Amino acid sequence: MPQTVSISEFKAKCLALVDRVKRTGQPLLITKRGEPIAQVVPPPEGEKPTPWLGCMRGTGTIVGDVISPATDEEEWEVLRD
Numbered sequence: 001m002p003q004t005v006s007i008s009e010f011k012a013k014c015l016a017l018v019d020r021v022k023r024t025g026q027p028l029l030i031t032k033r034g035e036p037i038a039q040v041v042p043p044p045e046g047e048k049p050t051p052w053l054g055c056m057r058g059t060g061t062i063v064g065d066v067i068s069p070a071t072d073e074e075e076w077e078v079l080r081d
Contacts, residue, residue, distance in 0.1 A: 002027035002039065 003026060010017060010030050021028050021040050028040040073079060 002029040004029045004031055004036075006030075007032045007037065 005028060007030055017028055021042050025042045029036050030038040
């Protein structure tokens with residue numbers, strides 16, 4: 001059975017009550033003058049979003065020599081006299 005709380009108490013403690021529903025997984029029934037008017041339920045269990053850090057891992061390939069310069073040294077203007 002869900003925990004019951006009055007609308008005035010819910011208004012005063014909304015953030016704490018919603019956090020408790022998420023943390024415990026227990027629904028919360030909100031009443032007004034003893035009549036149920038709303039129910040707060042925890043979110044459905046779902047897949048967590050894929051983190052963006054490392055999401056491209058394994059998609060690239062190294063082609064050729066990555067240590068040597070891209071062009072011959074003779075083509076470098078800075079080395080010309």
